[in-house]
Structure formats: structure tokens, C-alpha cells
Amino acid sequence: MSVFKCPKCCKTTGGNEAFCTDCGQPLNIKCPACGETWRYMFVYNYCPACGHNMEPVDAEEKLKEELKEEQSTPSLELQLENLQNDEASQE
Numbered sequence: 001m002s003v004f005k006c007p008k009c010c011k012t013t014g015g016n017e018a019f020c021t022d023c024g025q026p027l028n029i030k031c032p033a034c035g036e037t038w039r040y041m042f043v044y045n046y047c048p049a050c051g052h053n054m055e056p057v058d059a060e061e062k063l064k065e066e067l068k069e070e071q072s073t074p075s076l077e078l079q080l081e082n083l084q085n086d087e088a089s090q091e
């Protein structure tokens, strides 16, 4: 029988939960390299599907950071800057 531990609060679960029953931490991790989703397990330092070296907790934080970077593109900032310049020149 496999034992799963919550990466956030370290509560031991039965291994069938998709989320930690104690703090709500998602226990399914998506590999940033191959996109495979698998159940979080402390013994998994590497993606079981492609062997990508990953630390599950950090990997999730990295995914969030990557999403943030994608949203704030330089072109969008330039567009906003141009809009502000147009408004200023009109007045």
C-alpha cells in the first residue's frame, strides 16, 4: 500500500485523495516537461513518465511563475504606454 504525504502540511493520506483533506493542497502534480499528471508522492523526485528532475512543491510554484510571466508581455506594456501618450497629446 502506498503512503502519500501532503507537501504542504505533511499530513499522511491514504493515497486516494486528489486534495489534502487537511489543508486542501492538490495532490496531483503536472510535470512541466511532458505534461503528464500523476499523484504526488514524496518518493518521486523525478517524473515517472519522462524522468524530468523535479521537486513537486517547487514545480507547482514554477508553473505559477511561468503563467505570470506569460501574462505580462512587454508588447502589452508598450501598448498601454502608447495609449497613455495618445491621451496626453490630445489634451
Ligand SMILES: [Zn+2]
Binding pocket: 006, 007, 008, 009, 010, 011, 020, 021, 022, 023, 024, 025
Ligand atoms: Zn495538507
Ligand SMILES: [Zn+2]
Binding pocket: 031, 032, 033, 034, 035, 036, 047, 048, 049, 050, 051, 052
Ligand atoms: Zn514528465
